[in-house]
Amino acid sequence: xxxxxxxxxxxxxxxxxxxxxxCAYSNSASDYFIWYKQESxxxxxxxxxxxxxxxxxxxxxxxxxLNKTVKHLSLQIAATQPGDSAVYFCAxxxxxxxxxxxxxxxxxxxxxxxxxx
Amino acid sequence: xxxxxxTPKFQVLKTGQSMTLQCAQDMNHNSMYWYRQxxxxxxxxIYYSASEGTTDKGEVPNGYNVSRxxxxxxxxxxxxxxxxxxxxxxCASRLLAGLNEQFFGPGTRLxxx
Numbered sequence: 001x002x003x004x005x006x007x008x009x010x011x012x013x014x015x016x017x018x019x020x021x022x023c024a025y026s027n028s029a030s031d032y033f034i035w036y037k038q039e040s041x042x043x044x045x046x047x048x049x050x051x052x053x054x055x056x057x058x059x060x061x062x063x064x065x066l067n068k069t070v071k072h073l074s075l076q077i078a079a080t081q082p083g084d085s086a087v088y089f090c091a092x093x094x095x096x097x098x099x100x101x102x103x104x105x106x107x108x109x110x111x112x113x114x115x116x117x
Numbered sequence: 118x119x120x121x122x123x124t125p126k127f128q129v130l131k132t133g134q135s136m137t138l139q140c141a142q143d144m145n146h147n148s149m150y151w152y153r154q155x156x157x158x159x160x161x162x163i164y165y166s167a168s169e170g171t172t173d174k175g176e177v178p179n180g181y182n183v184s185r186x187x188x189x190x191x192x193x194x195x196x197x198x199x200x201x202x203x204x205x206x207x208c209a210s211r212l213l214a215g216l217n218e219q220f221f222g223p224g225t226r227l228x229x230x
Contacts (some may be wrong), residue, residue: 009156032216043121043207043221044160051216089159093216104150104175105219107159 008087012114019077021111024089028071033091035064035106038108039086047075047088077113085115118143121222129228130198138193140208148211149191150175150219151183153204160207166191182222185228210225 013019025033030071031052036044050057050064050073065078073090087110095103124139143147147168152160152175162175164183172183182194190208195202200222205226209219 016145032126033225036221041224043209043223046218046220066124069184095215103215104162106162106176109157 003022008110008112010112010114012116013080015080015082015115015117017080019075019080019084019113019115021075021077021088023073023108023111023115025071025073025076025092025108027092027094027106028068030106031103032091033064033073034091034093035062036089036107037084037086037089038089038110043091054072062080080113080115082115082117085113087112105112120144121210122210123174123206124223125221125225126223127226129230130195130224131230132199133196134197135194135196136227137189137195138206138227140192140222141218142187142208142210144212144220145188146210146212146220147188147211148213149185150209150211150212151181151191151193152209153177153202154207154208154224155204160184163193165205195227198227200229203229 033046034049038044048059048064062079064075089110090108091105093103121142148166151163154160161177166172166185169188184192204223207220207224211219
C-alpha cells in the first residue's frame with residue numbers, strides 16, 4: 001500500500017563518526033539488495049549491493065549487513081564526511097518467478113543523513 | 118557515455134493535458150524502468166520493460182502508458198494529466214532484470230496545475 005507519512009526518518013552524526021542506517025524489507029523471497037544515495041535534486045546513485053546468499057559485504061568506507069531471519073538490512077558508513085549528507089534508500093529485488101524476468105527493485109522510504117562539521 | 122538521459126528536465130502542465138517523458142540509455146542495457154518520487158518518499162515503480170519488446174506494470178501504473186521504442190529508449194506518457202501526478206519522475210536502466218544495479222537518470226520535475 002502507499003505510505004502516508006511524509007516525514008523521512010533522519011539521522012544526524014558528527015563528522016568523523018560512524019553512521020548506521022537501517023532498513024526493514026518486506027519480502028522473504030527477495031534475492032538481491034542495493035543501497036542508493038540521493039543528493040538533493042539528483043537521481044539515486046549506487047553505493048553497494050549484496051546478494052541474499054551473503055550476510056556481509058564491504059566497500060570503500062561502507063559495509064552492508066543482511067539479516068534474513070528478521071528481514072533487516074543495514075548500511076554502515078565509516079568516518080562520515082559532510083559529503084555523505086544525503087537521503088539513503090535501500091532497495092530489494094523481487095524476481096518474477098512466473099515469467100522468469102529477473103525482477104524489479106522495490107524501494108524503501110529512505111533515511112536522511114545529516115553530517116555536522 | 119552519457120548513461121541515462123531524460124527530457125525534459127522540468128515541465129508544467131494543466132489538468133487534462135498530455136505529454137510524453139523521454140528516456141534513453143547508451144549502456145546497451147536490456148531492462149528499463151520508470152519511477153515516480155513524491156516529497157519525503159521513496160521511489161515507486163510505475164512501469165518497467167525487462168527486455169526490448171516487453172512492458173509490465175509496476176506498483177502505480179494507473180494514468181500512465183509506456184512504450185519501449187527500441188533497446189535504447191523507453192518513454193512514459195500521461196494521456197490526461199491530473200494534479201496527483203505532480204512528482205519527480207526517474208528513468209533507470211539495468212543490464213539484466215536480475216542481480217545487478219540500476220542506473221538512474223537525473224529526473225524530470227513535473228507539475229500539474
